[in-house]
């Protein structure tokens with residue numbers, strides 16, 4: 422397997438962190454983005470201690486300039502971008518009747534616009550290279566909606582639509598850019614910390630305590646998509662804990 426330059430947003434915890442560690446251990450060069458600099462510094466240090474290569478840029482995916490700086494960091498450190506993973510996300514679920522408008526705005530800004538900003542920051546680079554792989558993070562909630570998940574599900578459905586539109590456009594253009602969407606079920610990360618409605622948080626944490634599986638499971642699936650032959654695109658990965666029903 423050849424060494425790749427891989428950018429991951431939301432790399433400071435959970436799925437992003439686990440994926441960064443696995444891909445670095447496979448000999449790739451990692452460029453990590455998130456807001457919490459101390460976490461990114463620790464992760465880069467850990468990767469280097471294990472003999473891997475990584476750098477970071479403090480990144481807020483709600484700010485296009487910040488996301489472009491992450492792409493520029495990758496170019497100046499390693500000269501190209503082979504894989505860009507739009508992974509940053511929030512899940513402050515609540516009933517619409519609760520009127521938590523700020524939470525809705527945050528989810529739209531991070532989960533949906535953040536993905537578009539990532540695509541905008543990297544697509545020109547990959548077009549020029551005539552190669553690349555964009556990985557977007559949706560969710561089981563992008564496939565099904567339930568009470569309390571209307572806005573979160575809407576943002577994750579948007580990720581599915583954006584990803585398939587991107588896939589078709591790049592296939593049509595013959596740009597050799599692959600697109601993958603990963604749709605996880607319950608994964609044991611810090612995601613439930615973003616829930617602001619205390620009742621929803623309690624219920625979700627109970628569910629996660631019973632069902633959630635480790636973020637390394639998602640990292641393994643992402644590595645599989647990345648390591649597939651260049652002429653083959655794994656377009657979607659749907660991954661649930663074995664015992665999760667919906």
Ligand code: NDP
Pocket residue numbers: 430431432433434435436437454455456457458460480481482483508509510511512531532558559560561604605606607608609610611612613636
């Ligand atoms: P975590 O809360 O552990 O990780 C979320 C990451 O997103 C953190 O690194 C956080 O970093 C980053 N982030 C949040 N806001 C911003 C921002 N404005 N700019 C840059 N980074 C940001 O949760 P997960 O690892 O679970 O979440 C990763 C993705 O997986 C999300 O898109 C989530 O929706 C999705 N997902 C998760 C599931 C689960 O059960 N855990 C199920 C389905 C999908 P920082 O705060 O340092 O900026």
